Amino acid sequence: MSLEQAIRLLIIGIEVGSIYALVALSVVLLYRTSRVLNFGQGELALLACFLTFTLTSRMGVPLWLSFLAGLAASAVAAGAFYFFLMRRAKAQDPMGLLILTLGFSLFANGGLSLLFGVDNKQMPGFVDVIETWQIGNFSISKNSVLVAVAGLILMIGLYFFVQKSKIGLAMRAVSQNPEVAKALGIPVNVVLVSSWAVAAILGSAAALLLAPAISLNPSLMLDPLNKGFAAAVVGGMTSLPGAVLGGYLLGIIEAYVGNFVPAFKLALAFILVILVLVFRPHGLLGEKETRRA
Amino acid sequence: MLKLENIEAGYTRQTIVLRGVSLEVPQGKIVTLLGANGAGKSTTLKTIMGLIDDEPRKGSVTFQGNTLTHKDTESIARSGIALVPEGRGMFKDLTVFENLMLGAYHHTATAQSTLQDVLKRFPRLEERKNQHAGTLSGGEQQMVAIGRALMSRPKLILLDEPSLGLAPKFVQEVFNAIASINAEGVSVMLIEQNAKKALEIADYAYVLEHGRIVLEGTGAELRENENVKELYLGMTHVPDSGVGRFRRKRRWN
Numbered sequence: 018m019s020l021e022q023a024i025r026l027l028i029i030g031i032e033v034g035s036i037y038a039l040v041a042l043s044v045v046l047l048y049r050t051s052r053v054l055n056f057g058q059g060e061l062a063l064l065a066c067f068l069t070f071t072l073t074s075r076m077g078v079p080l081w082l083s084f085l086a087g088l089a090a091s092a093v094a095a096g097a098f099y100f101f102l103m104r105r106a107k108a109q110d111p112m113g114l115l116i117l118t119l120g121f122s123l124f125a126n127g128g129l130s131l132l133f134g135v136d137n138k139q140m141p142g143f144v145d146v147i148e149t150w151q152i153g154n155f156s157i158s159k160n161s162v163l164v165a166v167a168g169l170i171l172m173i174g175l176y177f178f179v180q181k182s183k184i185g186l187a188m189r190a191v192s193q194n195p196e197v198a199k200a201l202g203i204p205v206n207v208v209l210v211s212s213w214a215v216a217a218i219l220g221s222a223a224a225l226l227l228a229p230a231i232s233l234n235p236s237l238m239l240d241p242l243n244k245g246f247a248a249a250v251v252g253g254m255t256s257l258p259g260a261v262l263g264g265y266l267l268g269i270i271e272a273y274v275g276n277f278v279p280a281f282k283l284a285l286a287f288i289l290v291i292l293v294l295v296f297r298p299h300g301l302l303g304e305k306e307t308r309r310a
Numbered sequence: 311m312l313k314l315e316n317i318e319a320g321y322t323r324q325t326i327v328l329r330g331v332s333l334e335v336p337q338g339k340i341v342t343l344l345g346a347n348g349a350g351k352s353t354t355l356k357t358i359m360g361l362i363d364d365e366p367r368k369g370s371v372t373f374q375g376n377t378l379t380h381k382d383t384e385s386i387a388r389s390g391i392a393l394v395p396e397g398r399g400m401f402k403d404l405t406v407f408e409n410l411m412l413g414a415y416h417h418t419a420t421a422q423s424t425l426q427d428v429l430k431r432f433p434r435l436e437e438r439k440n441q442h443a444g445t446l447s448g449g450e451q452q453m454v455a456i457g458r459a460l461m462s463r464p465k466l467i468l469l470d471e472p473s474l475g476l477a478p479k480f481v482q483e484v485f486n487a488i489a490s491i492n493a494e495g496v497s498v499m500l501i502e503q504n505a506k507k508a509l510e511i512a513d514y515a516y517v518l519e520h521g522r523i524v525l526e527g528t529g530a531e532l533r534e535n536e537n538v539k540e541l542y543l544g545m546t547h548v549p550d551s552g553v554g555r556f557r558r559k560r561r562w563n
Contacts, residue, residue, distance in 0.1 A: 189408075193402065193404070200395060201412055201462070202388050204415075
């Protein structure tokens, strides 16, 4: 493998890795605050994509505005889903809630297919996906750079939100000890609604960054979501930095392995998951969890 | 100030823990609630804070004339009641500073000045400010828990076994802190295993057994009560021989 190709694969790995990292972050954020996995994450992201697509391509709204509208819509939908369904569900055990999100996912996917159709749509992007920058005889895809930089900005934004803002502090408190947080008068519902909304924004941003490079259809998020879950498990379900590490790691390994053994690419993420679960079940950066009976 | 009337509460429909508890915490006083494990002490505090869904099933809780029964925990906390939870309830991965600031979630305007008061009261926390709460000793964590409760400038503070598992030096420090907080006008409801210390600082005390109040009186009265002496103060008097060697039948009234 030439150096040039090694760099090209690294860039692809980082690009794909930032998508995985964003999805993994949304998974971990939600898992930490509300102890649940949301299978509906993909449909929330689809909602953002379809809305952005419809606003831009059909109604001529500027791309950045429809982009923001898409993110806002999925945030509102996620918050509402938590507030009206998850919070009121009588089955408060994680398994029951998991099934609830699975049901929501199937229902929403059907609904979105019905509304927007199952055909492949060309999602508009901020840059043309085939455009490249030439540095000497070396070319870099503009879209790859955009995805990587946008992903990085979102992750830094999330860091400051969680570490420095008041609601971020409350989120960390709720994730560690919900009952005590409640007794201190922290508005747990507001905290949980916002973490659902923020998780939806992360997942939707990943989808909106991904969609222009491939085509938009109701199964757009199937693969990224699987890989994002895998990245979250690899990094450690309880660790936000772990999710980022897991995402990039998976993206980069996949790029290199996929180059040599393309058939192996799909299974790779799950082989990593199996290895992690066998040898380091709490993930690379996650903390060992002592389970209360 | 705080009044519980005929509270019946439990955790599921089948179990009942509190079987008609009535008690009162007057303004500016320290009231202690004694009782063995499982008597319902923590359940009483949880019921006051509204931490158990759909409970109490009977009876009422009033605070400064307002009914708290079936209100949500957030508004109960905002009405001026702060809880120091059993086992200290630390957010272990957050710093001492962050733990304290969470106590002032709805009191942003006064947070800085209250923080200075708390750090003056517990100077040790000043040094530990940026450490994760989980790395502190039990006694220091208890100071964080009490300090965090004070951050909301409460009118009433509920303490759930604050001396449990602490070194003797810290036990004394915690009781001193409770007395001085009370001297500044905050009413206190104290649940304790350490009945001796609790009765020393309490103005009034209740004894809870199997979910019922079986005895009440001033701290001094209860210290002299034979049953309290035997059960909670560990002062058993067993004659060397004769009929007294049989276990004395306990009557509360």
